[in-house]
Amino acid sequence: MFNGILIEKDEQGYRAGYTRLDEAQLPEGDVWVDVAYSTLNYKDGLAITGKGPVVRAFPLVPGIDLAGIVTYSKHPAFNAGDRVLLNGWGVGEKYWGGLAQKARLNGDWLIPLPAGLTARQAMAVGTAGYTAMLAVGALEKNGVTPARGKVLVTGANGGVGSFAVALLARLGYQVVASTGRQEEAEHLRRLGAAEIIDRAxxxxxxxxxxKEQWAAAIDSVGSHTLANVCAGLHYQGTVAACGLAQGMDLPASVAPFILRGVTLAGVDSVMRPQADRVAAWARIATLVDGELLNSISREIGLGEVLETADALMDGKIRGRVIVDVNR
Known part of the structure; x- marks a missing residue:
């Protein structure tokens, strides 16, 4: 028996609870993992509270991230004792995820924990930091360098936004952070933001x-925000779009694309090929350190997940939430 968060849906309705689970309940998979840490992301908050149609199979353990140690493997790439991590692949949506003490998974979804990172540090990064790294890579692939000018980050106090600010600053970019929480301006400056603007x-x-204001942008907001970001980019500017906090719509004009040659680069982290994942995580391990990760994250126990999910949905959580599943 082990502890986990379980989401159920039946004639009694939709509900999430902290409960005891049996190993016999775990889904099929060729790798067994003792989970050390998971995270609480925006998508997890939607799943746990039922405020978004995230969960597509019931019952289900949420949690789109996990890091831990392999205890049994039939997969050729992994052996018992290996340290591994996972992001995406529909885990926590279609397949049982990381918010439990044990997981049974498809080994193709796992990658080795990068040298230099502990399981806790990897979860301080999590899908948010990994997505931010992919977004930075999308800008670089399109020729965006620090010499090109300012880079805007929207949703800068969120998980992806916080990491995008920090990673860009560490790579030498002049970062403009957009946020609706001006009381967090000093925190964003500590992460490396050179300028703060109100999301309004x-x-x-x-x-x-x-007006042409930014050479590039990383947007996790969508909707009118993304449309205005595109409209404010320099000639041949690039925006990496990786979120939809404001909405899935894009009420924009073709003008920025055909008059300024703007590029809208979509960034998917869920189904990303294995090689891209390994490369992104290897780069993350060289750019982050304990001081940054401590400033950008907080830790809770598995028993605190339900109440913290409510706070996350109410916009009361800053940065990353690490979950120690063993307390």
């Missing part, structure tokens, strides 16, 4: 083409 400047319907 971007969140309402705007002009089809605005």
């Amino acid at each position: 400047q971007l969140s309402a319907p705007g002009r089809a083409l605005g």
Whole structure:
């Protein structure tokens, strides 16, 4: 028996609970993992609270991230004792995820824990930091360098945004952070933001083409914000889009794309090929340190997940939430 968060849906309704589970309940998989740490992401909050149609199979253990130690493997790439991590692949949505003490998984979804990172540190990074690293890579692939000018990060106090600010700053970029929580401005400056703007400047319907302000952007918000970001990019600017906190719609004009040659680069982290994952995580391990990870994260126990999910959905959580599943 082990502890976990279980989401159920039946004639009694939709509910999530902290409960005891039996190993016999675990789904099929060729790798067994003793989970050390997981995380609580925005997607996990939607799943646990039922505020978004995230969960597609019931019952289900949520948690789109996990890090731990292999206890049994039939997969050729892994052996008992290996340290591994997982992000995405529908885990925590279609398949049982990391918010439990044990997991049974498809070994193709796992990658080795990068040298230099502990399981806790990897979960301080989690899907949010991994997505931010992919977004930075998308900008670089399109020729964006620090010399090109300012880079805007929207949703800068969220998990992806916080990491995007920090990673860009460490790579020498001049970062403009957009946030609705001006009381967190000093925190964003400590992460490396050179300038802070209020998200209200971007969140309402705007002009089809605005003043050229940024060489590039990383957007985790979508909707009117993404439309205004595109409208404010320099000639041949690039925006890496990786989120939809404001909405899935894009009420934009083609003007930035056909008059300024702007590129809208989509960033998916869920189904990313294995080689991209390994490369992104290897790079993360060289750019982050304990001081950054401590400043950008907080730790809770598995028993605190349900109440913290409510706070996350209410916008009361800053940065990353690490979950120690063994307390």
